């Protein structure tokens with residue numbers, strides 16, 4: 001059975017507070033390298049849509065969760081509930097990879113790759129498991145920046161995509177804002193989540209979305225109903241909860257879609273075309289994947305804008321990338337990203353401009369960048 005080789009520190013916040021140095025044991029620069037992306041003919045995951053219904057069907061009968069505190073731009077703190085990693089791990093161990101699309105060959109390869117990492121605690125297994133079960137700290141920075149521009153308050157009729165979402169904290173924030181406001185019937189919001197691993201979408205992305213809804217005013221009626229079951233740290237997933245959740249989505253005009261697979265296989269057309277808001281956090285660490293991520297961001301965005309022109313025009317896109325300046329040992333980081341966005345890695349048709357809109361200089365420096373495409 002395939003198992004992720006977690007490095008769980010029970011009781012300690014699982015937000016990753018370090019750079020990736022310690023988390024990528026097989027850095028290409030080191031001597032005894034096991035570069036899984038080149039030596040193992042790893043099968044990259046291809047694009048697949050996973051329906052909300054199938055993700056709901058895959059939920060266990062109970063999920064355990066803990067609060068995640070997110071500092072906001074106004075000095076306040078937002079608390080969102082997040083599924084406990086040990087709980088996701090337990091489901092994974094008892095049920096396998098959970099990737100309905102995984103072929104026997106790909107599954108065997110995943111198992112072999114994972115087994116080779118058993119003695120090397122790792123948060124990333126390149127092209128097998130890319131770290132999405134944990135929450136990485138730049139995702140909190142992205143929330144802080146989103147809260148400072150107030151964008152999430154006006155998402156009616158907008159299309160939002162989070163790339164490499166993992167635990168999806170930025171999208172949880174967006175949903176928290178929608179679920180905390182009055183529903184309007186004016187226009188629908190299309191919120192799409194992408195992760196390399198289908199199992200991540202199943203084990204953490206959707207559970208976290210449900211938890212965000214459950215703790216919001218949108219779920220007041222359900223929480224006060226007789227059919228409600230749950231405690232401060234555990235939520236029972238009952239048919240009534242599922243119905244109340246999907247009814248709320250309809251009431252608020254929210255259309256959720258989930259996509260797995262590598263960025264170079266993402267099918268923008270079947271996802272419905274361009275987006276108004278493209279978000280991504282801690283996804284620029286690997287130079288090899290940068291071009292495909294950047295091309296996808298550009299195609300998903302089309303024309304760009306800054307937050308001061310959010311309401312202009314028919315199609316405008318705000319494209320935000322949160323990242324650490326350097327990912328030691330893996331080669332990626334912000335300079336490499338800026339070079340690639342500007343077409344300086346030989347991709348003439350990539351001509352974006354990057355502007356830093358949020359920055360933290362202490363410790364391992366981190367930024368939120370806005371990318372304009374011309």
Ligand SMILES: C[S@@+](CC[C@H](N)C(=O)[O-])C[C@H]1O[C@@H](n2cnc3c(N)ncnc32)[C@H](O)[C@@H]1O
Pocket residue numbers: 130131132133134135136137138139163164165166167168195196197200261262263264280281282283289
């Ligand atoms: C370090 S995790 C960050 C997760 C989350 N955004 C956060 O900040 O907590 C990197 C994420 O990027 C995604 N990812 C990495 N390489 C990818 C690739 N080549 N194609 C698609 N997704 C990829 C993984 O699925 C994973 O969720």
